[in-house]
Amino acid sequence: xxxxxxxxxxxxxxxxxxxxxxxxxxxxxxxxxxxxxxxxxxxxxxxxxxxxxxxxxxxxxxxxxxxxxxxxxxxxxxxxxxxxxxxxxxxxxxxxxxxxxxxxxxxxxxxxxxxxxxxxxxxxxxxxxxxxxxxxxxxxxxxxxxxxxxxxxxxxxxxxxxxxxxxxxxxxxxxxxxxxxxxxxxxxxxxxxxxxxxxxxxxxxxxxxxxxxxxxxxxxxxxxxxxxxxxxxxxxxxxxxxxxxxxxxxxxxxxxxxxxxxxxxxxxxxxxxxxxxxxxxxxxxxxxxxxxxxxxxxxxxxxxxxxxxxxxxxxxxxxxxxxxxxxxxxxxxxxxxxxxxxx
Numbered sequence: 001x002x003x004x005x006x007x008x009x010x011x012x013x014x015x016x017x018x019x020x021x022x023x024x025x026x027x028x029x030x031x032x033x034x035x036x037x038x039x040x041x042x043x044x045x046x047x048x049x050x051x052x053x054x055x056x057x058x059x060x061x062x063x064x065x066x067x068x069x070x071x072x073x074x075x076x077x078x079x080x081x082x083x084x085x086x087x088x089x090x091x092x093x094x095x096x097x098x099x100x101x102x103x104x105x106x107x108x109x110x111x112x113x114x115x116x117x118x119x120x121x122x123x124x125x126x127x128x129x130x131x132x133x134x135x136x137x138x139x140x141x142x143x144x145x146x147x148x149x150x151x152x153x154x155x156x157x158x159x160x161x162x163x164x165x166x167x168x169x170x171x172x173x174x175x176x177x178x179x180x181x182x183x184x185x186x187x188x189x190x191x192x193x194x195x196x197x198x199x200x201x202x203x204x205x206x207x208x209x210x211x212x213x214x215x216x217x218x219x220x221x222x223x224x225x226x227x228x229x230x231x232x233x234x235x236x237x238x239x240x241x242x243x244x245x246x247x248x249x250x251x252x253x254x255x256x257x258x259x260x261x262x263x264x265x266x267x268x269x270x271x272x273x274x275x276x277x278x279x280x281x282x283x284x285x286x287x288x289x290x291x292x293x294x295x296x297x298x299x300x301x302x303x304x305x306x307x308x309x310x311x312x313x314x315x316x317x318x319x320x321x322x323x324x325x326x327x328x329x330x331x332x333x334x335x336x337x338x339x340x341x342x343x
Contacts, residue, residue: 044336051332057325061318065129072126075109077119079126079292083108084117091117094307102310110314114304124314126292128322134207135273141212142273143266146219151250151258153220154227164220171217177279180210184285200291207286211273219265223258230254260337267330271323278319294319 045051064071072078084091090103095115097103102111102120110120153164187206192198230236231254239249274294280286281295282302289296294315301312 041336045332048332048335050328051336054325054328054332057321058329061128061322061325062132064125065132068122068125068129072122075121077108077122079118079122080290082116082118084112084115086117091115096304096307102308104310111310113300114308114311120311120314123292123297124318127294127297127315128318130204130287130292131274131277131294131319134204134277135270138208138211138215138273138277139266139270141208142215142269143219143262145212145216146265147223147255147258147262149216150220150223151227151254154224155231155246155250155254157228161224164224168217168221168224171214172221174214176211176214177276179214180280180285181283183210200287203287203291207277207280211276215269215273219262219269222261222265226258226261227254230257260334263337264330264334267326267333271326271330274319274326275323 077083084095084097084103089098090108090112091114092098095117097112097114099105099111104111108119108121110124112118113120113123149164153161184206188198191202191206236249236253239253244252277286278293278295278298281288281293282299284299287293287296289300297315298312298319301315305312
């Protein structure tokens, strides 16, 4: 009896194992894989032309402020030398620039300051430097203090939450600008003797301290509300069940979910402190002449604008451009980080 001839394999029979990997297993997964939330936000931000342009303008201002000493050295001028009084032919007998448009020329690109005759370009560069220094330091301190107080109050709750809530309500209702104007002379009289001039560093530190003391309340209230909602979520309850400490829950579970409102509030707070510092200097509270500052230049320009509008134009226009650009940047960051708007 002969054996049957082998036939083709049926669909239910396994194919012989040749050791080769199927071609389909080496192909990348359809869709190109997953992206992190940060990459998704970055792609959304890059597609926002207004955000990219605003970020470029803001970066230009920061580079100009940080590099002010180097730019002034290459330019060959400084913000303290009274060129108009040292060089004849720059100011007339009334102290105003002789050349048109505020004395703009090849030697003085933005003209010269009325009365004193200082170089406007270097004054503006150092004014940007000082204003951004104060505003940036205040924003960082306000954000850090607001994060600490807001998360602590929201996570602990109870009496601490009630106490923080009352303090926040008082600070938000308090007229901080009037307090600056009223208390600044008192503070300086306590720290500086009448026969001494107020050091610039003391003025800067005092401005940062006072604006920080009144500025942390909005972000603390916002984060408190976010934490009150997050602490009841399943992932926080699961962390508590596993025995995680309060510090681990805050830093590993709560804080990563709060970066979006933190970044948005920080980008919106910095231009606010720029304008606040300039307004205080304009009102005579804070930095004063001869220290270069946006507010000091605008205050000086308001006194001479009828005879030299150019001097007031440069600091006023530059501050408006910076504030608008930073506010647009904050809106773009918010749109890029908004989970509901992601595609």
